[in-house]
Amino acid sequence: MIRAVVFDIGETLIDDTRGWHQWADWLGVPRHTLSALVGAVVAQGRDNAEALQLVRPGFDLAAERRARRHAGHIEQILESDLYPDVRPALAELRKAGLWVGAAGNQTAAAAEQLRALDLPVDAIATSGEWGVAKPDPRFFERLISWAPAEPDQIVYVGDHPANDVGPALAAGLRVAHLRRGPFGYLWADDPSARAATWRIDRLTDLPALLTTSYQPEVE
Incomplete structure (x- = not known):
């Protein structure tokens, strides 16, 4: 589950x-x-x-x-930088009872910018805060200790076969490969991407896929 x-x-x-x-x-x-x-x-x-x-x-x-x-060029992540499917997908996953996080190869300043957007997530972390970046296995070890679930109960969602799909699978996570961005499109049919548990074109494809695999604990 x-x-x-x-x-x-x-x-x-x-x-x-x-x-x-x-x-x-x-x-x-x-x-x-x-x-x-x-x-x-x-x-x-x-x-x-x-x-x-x-x-x-x-x-x-x-x-x-x-x-x-x-020089005064402050790092910023704006609401307009979000892909349109982000908020609907995150909100629906949380509504379904899943714990939702975001963790990637960004600076500590980027993490603060993301938190300021008040996304419907439970937690946000970056490599700049953790001191280790993908595809280093230690990034996913940290992720597993951070997310409140066993490795095979966690889905990592990303566009990059080498940074996301391969190391997340090696860590025991399930993976959704997103066909988005240069890496996501170019390497979509490469065996490294096809190894993902699921392959999606939009984040809004996720809730229907994942909630069928989610079963809340019985009290």
């Missing part, structure tokens, strides 16, 4: 378009150029942040984030 659902954040709950545009503006390249480079590294199975290193060799993500903050 399913008792908890935990969502990846980038390109699962959040549309990363505005964030990539801000990086393009910061680096002084056309937005289309950076988007094309992101597509190129994704097609090669590489981390999408490597696109920034193609623009600026030796790029240090942590240092550049500090420089942006110093």
Whole structure:
């Protein structure tokens, strides 16, 4: 039975378009150029942040984030960054009695921004707060100790086969692969994505799938 659902954040709950545009503006390249480079590294199975290193060799993500903050560019996640199906899906899962969380590879500041949106979730956490990032198995060990359920009662929902599907399955979780974002679309038919327990196109597909597997405890 399913008792908890935990969502990846980038390109699962959040549309990363505005964030990539801000990086393009910061680096002084056309937005289309950076988007094309992101597509190129994704097609090669590489981390999408490597696109920034193609623009600026030796790029240090942590240092550049500090420089942006110093220049007054405060990290923000806005209501408009949420995909339209996010609030309806989260609300319906909680209404069904499932524990709902969000945990992904973001900064501690991003976690605070997400909490400020008052999403219908029970908890939010990020790699910046936990000190470990996907696909490191320790991220999912931390997730299992965080969510109030046994591993096989937890569903992890994400778009990235290598960061989400594979390591979550290896940790004993069930997984819903979301066909969304560059990784979600490009690798949708790869065996790494097809290994997921469920494969979905919209978050609003989840409640019907998962609530049939959910049975409340008998008092």
